[in-house]
Amino acid sequence: MSDWVVETDRLSRRFGELVAVRDVTLNVARGEIFGVLGPNGAGKSTTIRMLCGILDPTSGGGKVVGFDIVREAERIKQRIGYMTQRFSLYEDLSVEENVRFYAGIYGVPLSRRNARVRAVLERAGLVDRRKQLAGTLSGGFKQRVALASATIHEPPLLFLDEPTAGVDPVSRRDFWEEIHRLADEGTTILLTTHYMDEAERCHRLAFIFRGAVLDTGTPGEVVERRHLRGAEVETRQASRAAARLREHAAVDEVSSYGNVLRLMTKGDADPEVVVREMLGGAFELGAIRPVRVGVEDAFVSMVRGDTAAERASDPRSKATRGEAGPP
Amino acid sequence: MILRALVIAHKELRQLRRDRLTLAMMVMLPLLQLMLFGYAINTDVRHIPTIVYDQDHSAASRDIVRSLQATGFYDVVGHVESTKAIEAALRQSVAKVAIVVPANFSTELARGTPARLELVVDGSDPQTVASATNTAASLVAARSGELLLARLSKNGDAAFQPIELEPNTWYNPDLRTAVYVVPGLVGVILTMTMVMLTAMAIARERERGTLEQLIVSPVRPIELILGKIFPYTAIGYVQMTLVLLAARVVFDVPLQGSFGLLYALAFVFISANLALGLLFSTLASTQQQAMQMGMFFLLPNILLSGFMFPFEGMPRPAQFMSELLPLTHFLRIVRTITLKGGDFSDVRSELFWLTGIFCVLVLLASLRFRKKLL
Numbered sequence: 001m002s003d004w005v006v007e008t009d010r011l012s013r014r015f016g017e018l019v020a021v022r023d024v025t026l027n028v029a030r031g032e033i034f035g036v037l038g039p040n041g042a043g044k045s046t047t048i049r050m051l052c053g054i055l056d057p058t059s060g061g062g063k064v065v066g067f068d069i070v071r072e073a074e075r076i077k078q079r080i081g082y083m084t085q086r087f088s089l090y091e092d093l094s095v096e097e098n099v100r101f102y103a104g105i106y107g108v109p110l111s112r113r114n115a116r117v118r119a120v121l122e123r124a125g126l127v128d129r130r131k132q133l134a135g136t137l138s139g140g141f142k143q144r145v146a147l148a149s150a151t152i153h154e155p156p157l158l159f160l161d162e163p164t165a166g167v168d169p170v171s172r173r174d175f176w177e178e179i180h181r182l183a184d185e186g187t188t189i190l191l192t193t194h195y196m197d198e199a200e201r202c203h204r205l206a207f208i209f210r211g212a213v214l215d216t217g218t219p220g221e222v223v224e225r226r227h228l229r230g231a232e233v234e235t236r237q238a239s240r241a242a243a244r245l246r247e248h249a250a251v252d253e254v255s256s257y258g259n260v261l262r263l264m265t266k267g268d269a270d271p272e273v274v275v276r277e278m279l280g281g282a283f284e285l286g287a288i289r290p291v292r293v294g295v296e297d298a299f300v301s302m303v304r305g306d307t308a309a310e311r312a313s314d315p316r317s318k319a320t321r322g323e324a325g326p327p
Numbered sequence: 328m329i330l331r332a333l334v335i336a337h338k339e340l341r342q343l344r345r346d347r348l349t350l351a352m353m354v355m356l357p358l359l360q361l362m363l364f365g366y367a368i369n370t371d372v373r374h375i376p377t378i379v380y381d382q383d384h385s386a387a388s389r390d391i392v393r394s395l396q397a398t399g400f401y402d403v404v405g406h407v408e409s410t411k412a413i414e415a416a417l418r419q420s421v422a423k424v425a426i427v428v429p430a431n432f433s434t435e436l437a438r439g440t441p442a443r444l445e446l447v448v449d450g451s452d453p454q455t456v457a458s459a460t461n462t463a464a465s466l467v468a469a470r471s472g473e474l475l476l477a478r479l480s481k482n483g484d485a486a487f488q489p490i491e492l493e494p495n496t497w498y499n500p501d502l503r504t505a506v507y508v509v510p511g512l513v514g515v516i517l518t519m520t521m522v523m524l525t526a527m528a529i530a531r532e533r534e535r536g537t538l539e540q541l542i543v544s545p546v547r548p549i550e551l552i553l554g555k556i557f558p559y560t561a562i563g564y565v566q567m568t569l570v571l572l573a574a575r576v577v578f579d580v581p582l583q584g585s586f587g588l589l590y591a592l593a594f595v596f597i598s599a600n601l602a603l604g605l606l607f608s609t610l611a612s613t614q615q616q617a618m619q620m621g622m623f624f625l626l627p628n629i630l631l632s633g634f635m636f637p638f639e640g641m642p643r644p645a646q647f648m649s650e651l652l653p654l655t656h657f658l659r660i661v662r663t664i665t666l667k668g669g670d671f672s673d674v675r676s677e678l679f680w681l682t683g684i685f686c687v688l689v690l691l692a693s694l695r696f697r698k699k700l701l
Contacts, residue, residue: 052696074545080543082544086534088539089537090338090537091535092345097341101334101338102544104330104331104337105335105544105545106545107330107545116558133345159543237408313358
């Protein structure tokens with residue numbers, strides 16, 4: 001018996017030829033906000049579906065809230081809350097009717113049902129809107145109703161699949177505050193996102209790319225392991241300067257923001273030195289400022305590295321196939 | 328299990344109450360169909376536009392035309408004087424039947440040699456052909472009999488008809504189409520709405536993503552299916568009652584037999600249709616697809632079930648397909664009970680068929696349903 005609320009061991013899933021999830025090993029502790037990051041189609045949703053017990057893994061296994069994801073899926077379903085990407089609400093039912101429906105589905109005892117419905121509505125600030133049809137709500141409010149419905153049975157574990165897609169920035173902020181409140185109360189939260197700024201708000205992260213986990217750890221650890229350093233420099237000839245900078249071996253990434261270039265160097269190389277070496281003299285430069293390296297930089301660096309490694313190994317694999325095949 | 332099914336049924340009813348259009352459709356559809364099929368469709372052919380080419384111009388020829396007209400079957404719309412004119416009239420659909428009386432009609436009659444009467448019928452409408460020739464044939468046979476008798480009695484023998492046919496129609500003595508069609512309409516309307524409504528109800532959840540939300544909940548497929556089916560069964564019974572009431576009040580259909588039996592057997596029929604709707608919903612990914620499948624299914628039901636065209640007239644393969652449709656068996660049940668006052672033993676074999684079809688559909692639907700969840 002461990003303290004992990006979610007633990008998987010080399011979890012894999014294929015759909016025919018396609019390997020959607022490959023050897024994913026994760027551990028999520030109680031009360032943790034755990035973010036699964038990755039581009040669309042990386043295998044995030046497939047992973048969540050296996051953890052919810054609605055999709056069997058092809059190989060590997062795992063335990064969620066102490067139950068086996070293959071053999072005890074029904075027990076898991078009772079103890080988790082799940083919010084889909086599209087806030088799947090009944091648009092022709094009112095806010096309260098939606099919440100009440102899920103209270104019935106999850107078997108919240110009748111004696112406590114009214115109190116629970118009242119509590120989640122109050123918490124989400126939906127009391128004034130409880131009679132409004134869900135279909136007429138804005139994205140932010142729909143998200144609140146979906147979260148209220150998913151937490152109606154006080155689950156110890158909450159799965160949120162891209163919970164902030166299509167929600168305005170202010171609502172997103174409120175939402176994250178609520179997520180942290182839930183975590184403080186002991187709810188474990190596993191969420192997927194491709195917004196990198198949100199990744200920084202998680203306690204721990206897992207990067208998923210093409211079905212495999214590239215790295216796990218706290219945002220700080222993940223960033224540190226990349227050994228990146230960043231700087232900003234202002235120049236009028238931004239795109240020519242960017243092209244020149246990319247020729248340098250230590251440069252990981254150059255991105256343009258108007259007249260400002262944002263530069264990342266790998267191997268702890270000093271970006272200021274690189275800028276002076278590559279652009280000095282030929283370009284009109286403004287001030288060079290160091291910038292903080294974020295999760296996004298770490299992610300881009302990792303994905304680039306992975307793709308480059310694959311490209312390097314590709315011709316070799318082709319050659320092997322050529323030898324094995326008929327002449 | 329029942330509790331969760333009730334939660335879903337409650338939600339379903341609530342959604343229906345908000346969906347005024349669907350609700351109105353479910354009430355209006357039976358009434359509209361009733362009017363269409365009850366009033367407009369009449370297979371009793373009468374008043375066929377007819378032209379006459381009388382080459383004989385005699386009292387006898389005028390007499391035979393008059394008696395044909397008196398059947399109420401042929402409406403004489405004109406007289407022509409050439410075969411060409413008949414051709415033109417039939418082609419332009421001015422007339423569907425032409426009666427031709429040859430020039431020697433009266434002389435041959437008087438002489439006692441067989442007289443010929445010619446009937447030209449537009450064969451592009453088979454139902455008219457059958458009615459037109461049958462009526463003329465029976466009239467001519469009757470007239471020949473009379474003539475024979477008259478001739479015999481002139482020779483001094485007593486006048487009597489050797490064989491007399493006394494037609495005796497049971498259950499629908501006036502042969503009114505409405506009596507036949509309207510009870511059957513119960514089955515057609517139930518097929519139409521039940522299949523389509525359930526198919527769309529599940530497809531809607533899939534389309535909006537709420538099905539995914541339900542799948543991760545502890546709801547079991549059987550609870551979901553029961554919760555979905557229950558409200559629609561109730562609607563089915565409301566529709567059935569509506570049509571039967573209208574049949575009695577508006578169309579004066581004599582309804583006999585046990586209603587308890589009819590309603591009990593209808594449950595199996597409704598369930599079979601709902602199971603089929605469920606099966607469709609697992610094949611469709613949008614509401615529109617579900618609706619199209621429902622429409623597609625409706626056509627063979629109307630054509631093959633014996634609702635409009637007699638089962639006995641279909642070729643073997645069609646009859647076999649017909650037996651596979653739940654509607655075919657329900658129609659026999661409805662007609663046997665309401666028109667003939669039949670009891671359980673009269674419809675037992677139909678019940679077996681319905682139950683069999685239902686079991687197969689439920690099996691298929693639940694197999695497909697489970698698969699699609701993953």
